[in-house]
Amino acid sequence: MKNNKGRGAVSDGHDTNRYQQPERKLTNNAKILVIYFSRGGNTEQQAQFAQQYLGADLYELVVQHPYPANYSASVNRATQERESRNWPALDIQDFPNLMQYDLILLGHPIWAMTIANPMRSFLEQDGDRLSDKRVASFSTNAGYGSGETQRILSDLLPASTRILENYSIEDVDLDRDRPRFTRWLNQVNLRK
Ligand SMILES: Cc1cc2nc3c(=O)[nH]c(=O)nc-3n(C[C@H](O)[C@H](O)[C@H](O)COP(=O)(O)O)c2cc1C
Numbered sequence: 001m002k003n004n005k006g007r008g009a010v011s012d013g014h015d016t017n018r019y020q021q022p023e024r025k026l027t028n029n030a031k032i033l034v035i036y037f038s039r040g041g042n043t044e045q046q047a048q049f050a051q052q053y054l055g056a057d058l059y060e061l062v063v064q065h066p067y068p069a070n071y072s073a074s075v076n077r078a079t080q081e082r083e084s085r086n087w088p089a090l091d092i093q094d095f096p097n098l099m100q101y102d103l104i105l106l107g108h109p110i111w112a113m114t115i116a117n118p119m120r121s122f123l124e125q126d127g128d129r130l131s132d133k134r135v136a137s138f139s140t141n142a143g144y145g146s147g148e149t150q151r152i153l154s155d156l157l158p159a160s161t162r163i164l165e166n167y168s169i170e171d172v173d174l175d176r177d178r179p180r181f182t183r184w185l186n187q188v189n190l191r192k
Contacts (some may be wrong), residue, residue, distance in 0.1 A: 036107030113147030
């Protein structure tokens with residue numbers, strides 16, 4: 001089904017965190033942390049799979065004011081935020097101490113060919129916490145790839161962060177692509 005290119009999200013509007021508690025799975029011994037933002041649920045699906053597959057911890061970023069379920073209204077808001085560089089305020093609670101983790105996976109949708117605004121807020125605000133870590137991005141998109149993800153990561157993260165290759169998948173292909181995602185998870189996990 002390719003007819004929703006650009007509008008993408010399979011589950012658009014059903015998981016905007018308007019009604020749900022943010023996902024948190026935090027332990028004292030996991031070595032990998034998955035931090036993600038998902039408006040429509042696609043990236044969340046990937047994040048949950050990664051968490052289970054790797055035995056990682058999980059932290060969902062949520063915004064103080066959730067995006068509308070309506071796609072066009074969300075695009076309008078996201079465009080305004082981007083043009084004014086007024087990135088959305090996050091509702092950060094119970095954020096873990098990152099000391100215990102070697103690898104941080106950042107999950108996010110692609111918005112306007114770049115990292116979705118809430119993940120951008122996180123990187124601008126808390127990117128320094130990722131110094132000396134290995135970091136890799138996984139994203140979901142509606143057919144146009146990961147855009148400038150890799151460059152934004154190197155612009156916003158400290159020089160001592162080791163940025164690994166990113167993974168991106170078109171939203172309609174999530175299930176079909178599981179073997180490739182699994183291989184990527186293995187690769188970034190083993191990469192020193
Ligand atoms: C505000 C907004 C902008 C988007 N811009 C792009 C884009 O530039 N390129 C693209 O391939 N997909 C774009 N999409 C589609 C999403 O990246 C895609 O549907 C993604 O899987 C949504 O993830 P989520 O369900 O985790 O929120 C955009 C979606 C939204 C809501």
